[in-house]
Amino acid sequence: MxxxxxxxxxxxxxxxxxxxxxxxxxxxxxxxxxxxxxxxxxxxxxxxxxxxxxxxxxxxxxxxxxxxxxxxxxxxxxxxxxxxxxxxAAHFLGIKLTGDALFAVVTDLSGAVVDRRSEQLTGRGVHEVVQQVGRVAAGLLAMTTLPVAVGVGIAGDIQYRSGQSILRDSGHLGWDEVPLAELVTEATGLPTTVKNDVHALTAAHHWFGGGIARDPLVVYAIGAGIGSGVVVKGALVEGRHGRSGRVGHLRLGGEGRPCLNGHVDCVHAFVTIPSIEYNSGVERGEYAIALDRARTGEMRSLRAFRAAAYSLGAAVAESVNTVDPELLSLMGEGLAMLDLAPEEFDRGLAEFLERVTPAEVAIERPPFDFSLYARGAAVAAERKLLS
Ligand SMILES: [Zn+2]
The missing domain is CATH 1.10.10.10 (Winged helix-like DNA-binding domain superfamily/Winged helix DNA-binding domain)
Known part of the structure; x- marks a missing residue:
């Protein structure tokens, strides 16, 4: 060896x-x-x-x-x-970075989680976060002498230039043009892969989440944002600029509600957790309150969730029209609209599908918890070694 x-x-x-x-x-x-x-x-x-x-x-x-x-x-x-x-025989450390926290898991070669940790970020600068990742890695890996590789999942575009991966346009932390993989390697002494968080989630669902025999596979992730990942012929499609699967800015019309990009009435302005909070009239971070109100029939919140469900149906339909997947998986912490207004999701889907009926589209909603993002990052490191 x-x-x-x-x-x-x-x-x-x-x-x-x-x-x-x-x-x-x-x-x-x-x-x-x-x-x-x-x-x-x-x-x-x-x-x-x-x-x-x-x-x-x-x-x-x-x-x-x-x-x-x-x-x-x-x-x-x-x-x-x-x-x-x-x-x-080996361990993988997967780290998901959000705008304010770090979620870490250690997986084994079979993708099983053997340890985990989460912390608030102590700072948002590149150097501070990389140092924190180094400390978490040292803590979680102190007891293992096995080979280890690190995967980091983060919102943003991963572009490859001259063999180096560069993180672009990572909105939650306000980072751009960061050679994050190289910096984490320096901080940990370990080979590191950085992936867009939704792409990593998709790749893990393909290998270990029941998606292996389903091709093409599309995975949607809905939470603080909306994004998707695509697997075709067994390979994750990252795209020329690392931006594949950027669904969510399809214009729907009707309300006059702007998204962060200034589009009026795009999917994003209805479907994400911050949009649902805004449209429900609750404060930022009060998603649970909006959800409670909608469940008890309060009209404004219920309307917000209905609009979210319809928008999601429309976005999903466009992915189906583009990729014609064998399976489309809906994941993420922001999917309550499917429980509150399933008929609105179906309506959006039916209105935007092209020559396919909703019944002909295989859509699943697999079990989800937030640690799957960190696991996805670990699997991304493993995929780099094995595929
Ligand atoms: Zn938009």
């Missing part, structure tokens, strides 16, 4: 094995499809039995794969030796 020891604030840690393509393909197949016998795995990844046997031996030696129970064959012949992923 060719490994590099990286010096970290917490001591010496095993480095990442350098994997070649065949090794990555076998590892990925076990990761995404579970334990398997050598013969069916060879067929699945398109390798000869001989190659597969060699690669399996190498992965076992690296500790990434373990040989398990033999499965008795149903007919005659030798029992099939099963291969399993060794989830405990």
């Amino acid at each position: 060719a490994s590099q020891a990286s010096s970290t604030p917490t001591g010496t840690r095993a480095g990442w094995p350098r994997l070649y393509d065949g090794q990555r393909r076998v590892l990925l197949a076990l990761l995404l499809h579970g334990e398997d016998s050598r013969s069916s795995l060879a067929e699945y990844v398109g390798l000869s039995r001989t190659s597969l046997t060699r690669i399996a031996r190498e992965l076992v030696r690296m500790g990434l794969v373990v040989e398990g129970e033999s499965l008795e064959p149903s007919g005659r012949g030798r029992p099939a030796e099963m291969l399993h992923l060794n989830g405990n």
